Amino acid sequence: xxxxxxxxxxxxxxxxxxxxxxxxxxxxxxxHRSIFFTLIxxxxxxxxxxxxxxxxxxxxxxxLPLSVHVYRAEDSLNGKLFVGYYLAAKLKDRKLNFxxxxxxxxxxxxxxxxxxxxxxxxxxxxxxxxxxxxxxxGVIIRHGKLLAFNTTSLKGAGRDSTLYYYITRxxxxxxxxxxxxxxxxxxxxxxxxxxxxxxxxxxxxxxxTHPDIFDLKDVDWKWWKMQTAIGGGPTLxxxxxxxxxxxxxxxxxxxxxxxxxAIGYTLxxxxxxxxxxxxxxGNQDGVTFGEEAKILKDIGCTEALNLDGGKSSCLLINxxxxxxxxDKRGEAEVxxxxxxxxx
Numbered sequence: 001x002x003x004x005x006x007x008x009x010x011x012x013x014x015x016x017x018x019x020x021x022x023x024x025x026x027x028x029x030x031x032h033r034s035i036f037f038t039l040i041x042x043x044x045x046x047x048x049x050x051x052x053x054x055x056x057x058x059x060x061x062x063x064l065p066l067s068v069h070v071y072r073a074e075d076s077l078n079g080k081l082f083v084g085y086y087l088a089a090k091l092k093d094r095k096l097n098f099x100x101x102x103x104x105x106x107x108x109x110x111x112x113x114x115x116x117x118x119x120x121x122x123x124x125x126x127x128x129x130x131x132x133x134x135x136x137x138g139v140i141i142r143h144g145k146l147l148a149f150n151t152t153s154l155k156g157a158g159r160d161s162t163l164y165y166y167i168t169r170x171x172x173x174x175x176x177x178x179x180x181x182x183x184x185x186x187x188x189x190x191x192x193x194x195x196x197x198x199x200x201x202x203x204x205x206x207x208x209t210h211p212d213i214f215d216l217k218d219v220d221w222k223w224w225k226m227q228t229a230i231g232g233g234p235t236l237x238x239x240x241x242x243x244x245x246x247x248x249x250x251x252x253x254x255x256x257x258x259x260x261x262a263i264g265y266t267l268x269x270x271x272x273x274x275x276x277x278x279x280x281x282g283n284q285d286g287v288t289f290g291e292e293a294k295i296l297k298d299i300g301c302t303e304a305l306n307l308d309g310g311k312s313s314c315l316l317i318n319x320x321x322x323x324x325x326x327d328k329r330g331e332a333e334v335x336x337x338x339x340x341x342x343x
Contacts, residue, residue, distance in 0.1 A: 051298050061317040067093035083277040085322040088270045091178045097341040098174050098228045100142050107134050107333035110314040123316040126336030127232035128308050134335050138231025139171045139185050149187040166204045166211045169249050170233040170305040172263050173226030180265035182303035196224035201248035230338050232307035236293035240302045244289050254289030259313040259326040264296055264304025272301050275315040279326040
């Protein structure tokens with residue numbers, strides 16, 4: 001059983017059932033996917049994809065600091081109309097405060113967060129959540145404190161129905177020195193530290209419902225000491241190359257065009273936020289994970305991940321709308337947001 005969010009994307013609780021047809025053989029108990037990343041990189045160059053033409057639209061969203069810029073594109077992508085926006089913000093600008101908020105058991109629209117949180121410069125929808133409990137299903141860190149834990153355990157299927165698959169999910173973090181990082185992370189309920197895997201996602205399986213880090217049987221992890229972080233998935237770019245870990249992270253739906261939200265960073269220290277229009281918003285179908293990754297690479301990201309998409313996708317700048325909501329009824333209520341304040 002999947003916990004389905006309002007955006008038409010699948011979020012997973014600790015008792016969710018694994019999509020076993022998309023899961024690799026874990027007979028060895030653990031597996032790294034560097035070979036998979038290489039195959040994705042080779043495949044990505046076969047996409048019929050012309051580079052998107054972006055236009056700076058800062059004047060529409062004033063007032064903006066000199067360290068923040070907004071771009072819009074209305075172009076053709078693989079024979080369909082593409083509408084998207086991206087925001088670039090300098091991570092080292094001390095006048096910018098990067099933050100997150102959660103609904104504390106409730107959900108609010110991005111516009112409601114904008115009012116509740118005293119008019120931040122940027123409001124971006126966050127990661128996956130349960131429509132039943134409003135629980136966030138990915139890592140969220142605020143002021144160095146862990147507010148939400150990662151999904152780590154998925155119920156097996158078929159011959160593995162008595163077992164659980166242990167997975168690591170993507171998150172982006174910003175540390176005290178304002179350096180950004182995208183990693184595959186793992187959390188243990190009750191332990192307020194985050195384990196990070198930097199080179200590849202890690203998977204394992206066993207009979208325990210709630211695994212510990214030692215159940216992954218891997219020592220290649222580090223403490224992830226971030227001040228601000230938000231989780232989602234899958235990773236789209238790793239070390240400057242397209243590396244989509246949707247199978248390892250068990251995030252389905254990537255081959256179907258949809259409205260998308262993504263966040264990443266460049267080597268020259270810019271945080272990049274991308275939203276693409278889709279589904280009910282006009283005649284745009286949206287983009288796939290592969291198309292989303294290629295767009296981010298062309299913008300200049302070295303690492304990036306996907307956040308919750310579909311009807312959840314939303315980016316507000318000074319309270320003003322960018323993409324049109326995928327739902328004709330308007331903005332979806334979400335359980336978390338990523339914020340940028342101008343101090």
